[in-house]
Amino acid sequence: MRGHNRVVLNPNNMRVALLVFVLLLGNLPMEVEATSGRAITAEIVISDFVWDSDDDILVEVYVSGAPFNRDITLEWELSDKNGMIESDVITFRMGGSTHIVQFNLSEFYRGGTYHDISVDVSLDSTVVSDNFPFTVLRNSLLESASNLVVFGDSLSDMGNGNNSAIVSVIFSSPPYWQGRFSNGPVWIEHISDSYGLTTTFGDATAAGDNRAFGGSQTGQGYAYLTLPNVGTQINNYLANVQSSFTNSDVIFLWAGGNDFLYGTGNPDLISQNMASHIRALEAAGATRFVVANLPPLELTPEGASRSAQQQATMASDVVTYNTKLAQEVNNLSTSLNLDITLIDAWSIFNQIVNNADHVGITNTQDQACTGGSSVPLVPLPICGTGATIVSNVDEYLFFDKAHPTATMHKIIGKFAVMNIGDDDTDGDGVIDSLDDCDWTHDPSTVNSDGCDWSQQDEDMDGVSNSDDDCLGTNPGFDVDDYGCADYQKDTDGDGLTDDVDPCPNDVPGNDHDYDGCIDLVDSDDDNDGILDESDSCPLGLVGVHSQDFDQDGCHDDEDLDDDQDGLSDEDEDIAGSDPFDVDTDDDGVWDGQDAFPTDPEEWKDSDLDGYGDNSDAFPYDESEWTDSDYDDVGDNSDKFPTDPTEWDDSDLDGIGDNSDECPFTPGDSIFPKGCPDRDGDGFSDDLDEFPDDVNDWVDSDSDGYGDNNDAFPSDASEWLDSDSDGYGDNQDVFPTDETEWLDSDFDGCGDNSDAFPLDSTECVDSDLDGVGDNSDPWPDDPREWMDSDFDGVGDNSDFDPFDASETKDTDGDGVGDNEDMWPLDSSKKRDSDGDGVADSEDSFPNNAGMSSWVGPFVSLVIFGGIITTVIFYLKKINKQPSAEEEWATERPLEAPSFEDWK
Structure with a gap:
């Protein structure tokens, strides 16, 4: 129980144990006042935090520390957010050190959700108080359904995500429960229970009506390549499970959280996606939907881990999305004539956060599980294998970074059922709008108007059956407040209606006949x-009678002594005599004078x-009449009435004085007989070496321990073998360990379990590598036992066991990773000139300006080309052209031939 607001998680076991404890204390003689140092405490215990409006709630108040034989007052008050609903005062007295005061709360629901029951326990001027907050939801009547079909993400996933390639890498049970993204059933399962249905999960081509998949988003396609989004879930279901829906199918849609946490976060797009999913399902015949909006994601541990700006943006976008989703749902309901219930998860979540103590939640911010394995680069807000879970997980709102605990799922489910169904506050199966009778008590007799038999008016006289003293009044008669017409009344209350009563206005009195x-x-x-003045039995048997044995005016059945023999009929019946015979045993003495009226031998x-x-x-001794053993001592005073050799027991020990060796000292010893034997072992205290020990009477080795309990009765140096290993505790180095008795090297480890029995510095070799744990830096690794260069890596796996700066050579090129500038490339090791080119590929390993022959070669080629061009030009300008060359270079286009030109 948490503080004073504790739910008894297993109420039956605790209540039984506590009642047994109280009963045991109640049998003790405690007729004293409590001391001034004892503090009175009061604690309210209710078995749950969340109730339905038609529930009958047992409240138990555990009061401790109060005195006995004093009147104690307990005042309780029930209230909701609108004020006090009802209250009462109970006076009690303590029945034990802890007293339980019980009372029930029923038929108190007034429309409020969050309630408090408070108590004040007072004695004189001392007042102690306690308070218990709890939640009451209006009972709801769900329209019957044949099937629930679920699409969405991890909030509704019952196991699909657990089978995915990404999630299953780290997802495990425990910490998760049977494939759910929580530590228990999810909200949709509680709704299925309320419908009286069983919902199974399935994905892709598999059967199953819960298609929700952890990590999915709205729209088509797949999240992270493998997680089917809601549109894909719908397509797979229609293609592989059933292609159409009926009016008895209810479709549940809850998605979008992943879109905001890890997707687009676009309110317009996400709300449009949800609308398109509803249209697709409607096209397949679906008419009944339950759609949930999103809670304030910025308040989840995942959302709270974002920056303040990101949280503010997310909060605003979620509110925008919820508004747009409500508009889409309203438009679709109207245009397509659909029955769509919108679950306001945003408001439910905020209500729970603001009233967490009323649902038993103490932590609304942190996640209950932390740590475990994870998938690199994939933002999954879940706890992996090996995660740590808080001990009070049922008091947390969040199980991991984004998902509710089983407690919160149950609460969401109850809120959802309340919103989905029609109000039926008293739980009688008739919705409030059609219910003419509040708080029906007997649901088995409820009619279509919501009234049970006691609330109905069968004779239609305007008075309910429970208040009608005259059921079946004929139609047309006026009745009084008790439902009785004049012909049914009994004015004087004598059992006769006025129309047949000769004295209808009698005052109250006895009416014998x-x-x-x-x-x-x-x-x-x-x-x-016979008139009363002549009748000996004026108030006798009613009616005329003829049987009167003694003619005294009383019927024999009412005559106290029918034969007037002096012995009443009652006594005659007791004695077995004949009430109509004055001397039943015919011994000459009338029955009234005969002490034994049926025994002719006695009178x-x-x-x-x-x-x-x-x-x-002994006819003149009223205390004696029989002497069974004929010892002249009457049986009543004879202590041994069937033993003629005994008749007195002076010491009242049950052994006659004649055979009692200690006749004036009570005792029940066997050896000798009748003497004191304090420990009851049969040996008198005078002979018993252990007169106060029922298990021992002889000590053969005189070591002070009786033979019966001496493990070594013939060895005065030993008497106890605590571990039953055959070695006495005095010489056993390990007297409480049956597997050990010797420690040769005095290291505190027994030789049998000591891996090094002759080495006092070593005891255990956990990894069985031949090196003791004390000197083995790696006591749990059989492959390592020495670290020569003290670099934290064992010599066997250390690339260079004598160089503390190197531990690995990943590419196996003979150069340690710390020195190797290319630790993953065995063809490269060093860069002597620091030009970024490995020496093995650098034609000039010591020249940072050059790394290959390509540059110089190209420069040389260019330089050679320039030199060649210059030389050619110089030769050209210094050469005199021939006449033919001059003609070839200078003639115009229409020039004559060379011969003509020449």
Whole structure:
């Protein structure tokens, strides 16, 4: 129980144990006042935090520390956010050190959700108080459905995501429960239970009506390449499970959270996607939908991990999305004539955060599980294998960074059921709008108007059955407040209706013969034809009678002594005598004078001991009448009435004085007989070496330990073998360990389990590598036991065990990774000139300006070309052209031939 607001998670077991404890204490003689140092405490215990409006809630108040035999007052008050609903005062007295005061809350729901029950326990001027917050949701009547079909993300996923390639890498149960993204059933499962249906999950071509998939987003396609988005979920379902829906199918849609946390975060696009999903389902025949908007994602641990600006943007976008989603849902409901219930998850979440204590939640910010494995580069807000879970997970709102706990899922489910169905506050199966009777008590007799038998008016006289004293009044008669017409009334209350009562206005009084007239005015009260003044039994049997044995005016059945023999009929019945025979046993003595009226052998009892004088062994001693053993001592005073050798027991120990070795000292020893034997082992205290130990009487080795309990009765140096290993505790180095008794090297480890029994510095070799854990830097790794260069890497796996700066050579090129500028490329090692080109590829490894022959070669070629051109030109200008060359270079286009030109 948490503080004083604790839910008893297993109420039956705790209640039984506590009641047994209280009963045991109640049997102890505690008739004293409490001391001034004892503090009175009061604690309210209710078995749950969330209730339905038609529930009957048992409230238990555990009061401790109060005194006995004092009147204690407990005042309780029930209230909701609108004020007090009802209250009461209970006075009690303590029945034990802890007293439980119980009372029930029922038929109190007034429309409020969050309630408080508070108590004040007072004694004199001392007042202690306690308060218990809880939640009540209006009971809801769901329209029948044949099937629930679910599409969405991890909030509704019952196992699909657990089978995915990405999620299954780190997703495991535990910490998650049976494939759910929580530690228990998710919200949709609670809704299925309320419908009385069973929903199974499935993906792709598999069967199953819950298609929700952890990590999915709205729209078509796949998230992270493998997680089907809602549109793909719908397509797969229609293609592989059923291609159409009926009016008895209810479609559940809840998605969009991943879009904001890891997707586009575009309110317009996400709301349009949801609308398109509804249209696609409607096209397949779906008419009934339950759609949930998004909670304030910025308040999840995942959202809270973002920057302040990101949180503000996310909060605003979610509100925008919820507004647009509501508009889309309203438009689709109207245009397509659909029945769509919109679950306001945003408001539900905020209500829970603001009233967390009313649902048993103490932490609304942190995640209950942390750590575990993860998938690199994939932002999954879940805890992986090996995660740590808080001990009070049921008091957390969030199980991981984005998903509710099973507690929160149950609450969401209950809120959703309340919104989906029609109000049925009293849970009688008739919705409030058609219910004419509040708080029906007997649902088995409820009619279509919501009224049980007691609330109905069968004879239609305007008075309900429970208040009608005259059910079945004929139509047309006026009735009083008790439902009785004049012909049904009994004005004087004598059991006769006024129309047949000869004395209809009698004052209250006895009416022996029930003739309608009280005895005071009736002259023949028993109506036997004899007036009361002449009747010995005026209030006798009613009616005329003829049997009167003694003719005294009373019927024999009412005559106290029918034969007037002095012995009443009642006594005759007890004695077995004949009430119509004055001397039943014919011994000459009338029954009234005969002490034994049915025994012809007896008629007198002088000592009035109930035994006739003729057979009484002691006729004048009222205390004795039999001597069974004929020892002249009456059985009543004979301590041993069937033993003629014994009759007295002076010490009252059950052993006759004649055979008692200690006749004046009570005792029950066997050896010798009748002497004190404190420990009851049969040996008298004088002979018993252990007079106060029932298990021992002899100590053969005189070591102070009796033979029966001495593990070594013949060895005075040993008497105990605690671990039963055959070695006495005095010489056993390990007296409580049956597997050890010797420690040769005095290291505290027994030789049997000591891996090094002769080496006091070593005891354990956990990895069995032949090197003790104390000197083994890696006691759990059989492959390592030494670190020569103290670099934290064992010599066996260290690339250079004597160089602390190098531990690995990843590319196997003989140069350690720290020195190797290319640790993953075995063809490259060093860069002597620091030009970024490995020496193995650098034609000039010591010249940072050059790394290959390509540059110089190109420069040389260019330089050669320039030199050649210059030389050619110089030669040309210094050469005199021939006449033919001059003609070839200078002739115009229309020049004559060379011969003509020449």
